[in-house]
Amino acid sequence: MKTEKILGYEVHRKKVKNINLRIKENMEIYISAPENLHSDYIKNFLISKEKWIKNVLKKLEKIKEERKEKEYITGEIHNFLGQKYILTVKNGNFNRVALKNDKKNEIILTVYSDIFDNSEEKKKILEKWYFENAKKIFLELLKKWMKILNEDVKKFLIKPLNKKWGFCNYEKKYVALNVELIKRTPFEIEYVILHELAHLKYPNHGKGFYNYVEKYMPNYRNAEKMLNAKHHY
Ligand SMILES: [Zn+2]
Incomplete structure (x- = not known):
């Protein structure tokens, strides 16, 4: 050879x-x-x-x-709503996360000096911030789509989901979204919401299900591609 x-x-x-x-x-x-x-x-x-x-x-x-395991150090890239942000870790008299969207996208993580080098603690602070944002943004988008589809859910949860972006219990009218979606674009988030709400009418991924999804989001296949086929809905 x-x-x-x-x-x-x-x-x-x-x-x-x-x-x-x-x-x-x-x-x-x-x-x-x-x-x-x-x-x-x-x-x-x-x-x-x-x-x-x-x-x-x-x-x-x-x-x-x-x-890759994040280390929560300055210069590291973290995603939020589909955009890349450079993390800056600072010392301060409080623990706080702030976004800066000017010349460069920045996530500023201010922490007490005693946890400046503690990646576990910094991870907790950042994850809490992601969760708070997810709560606000997902709920808004869920309301938007419930109105469009004229659907209602009895229970809505945001949590870490293993290998799933979301799921729906159509009998109990219960929808859950993976908190990790907050790192994805609004387009992807909306697709997963539409997808889960569509399960209220169509429990399975049959033709009827996808026709219905496509009617409301003709380019939904792009969202599926972006979300990576390894995850299920
Ligand atoms: Zn599904």
């Missing part, structure tokens, strides 16, 4: 029938091609795939970033 550099990519020449292009989870790109296939052909193939490669790498980068 020999390897060849084409457009900066390493191409493995092998006894294969077609060009194979794989991107591993560690962002390694693996390409194999038939031994006697002309390099120009591979080059054109790679050019045609460049946009796709870029997109996949971007997504993997995002997943990597989200999985």
Whole structure:
């Protein structure tokens, strides 16, 4: 087997029938091609795939970033309503979180000096702030969508949900949203709300369900893509 550099990519020449292009989870790109296939052909193939490669790498980068344990130190990136914010940690006579949206998006976390280096405590303060915002914003959007759909819920909860963005108990008229949604765009939040409320009429993900969702949000598939297929609703 020999390897060849084409457009900066390493191409493995092998006894294969077609060009194979794989991107591993560690962002390694693996390409194999038939031994006697002309390099120009591979080059054109790679050019045609460049946009796709870029997109996949971007997504993997995002997943990597989200999985990384936060340390709650200055310079770290934290998301809020779909925007990236740079965290600045300051000493003060109170614990407080403030947003700054001017030249650069900033989350200012002011804490007592005794917890300045305590990431657990800083995490609690920031999470409480996320939760307070989620309560306010989700409720507003829920009301908006209940009005549009002429639906009502008996119980509404915001909490950390494992592997789910939200869920609905249509019999009890009970809706819950994952607090983590507060880090996503309003579009994504509204989609999950619409999705859960739609379950009040359509318990399952059948055709009727998606027709109904699409009627109120024609571009809902974009929201699903943004929310990442690994999470269920
Ligand atoms: Zn669902």
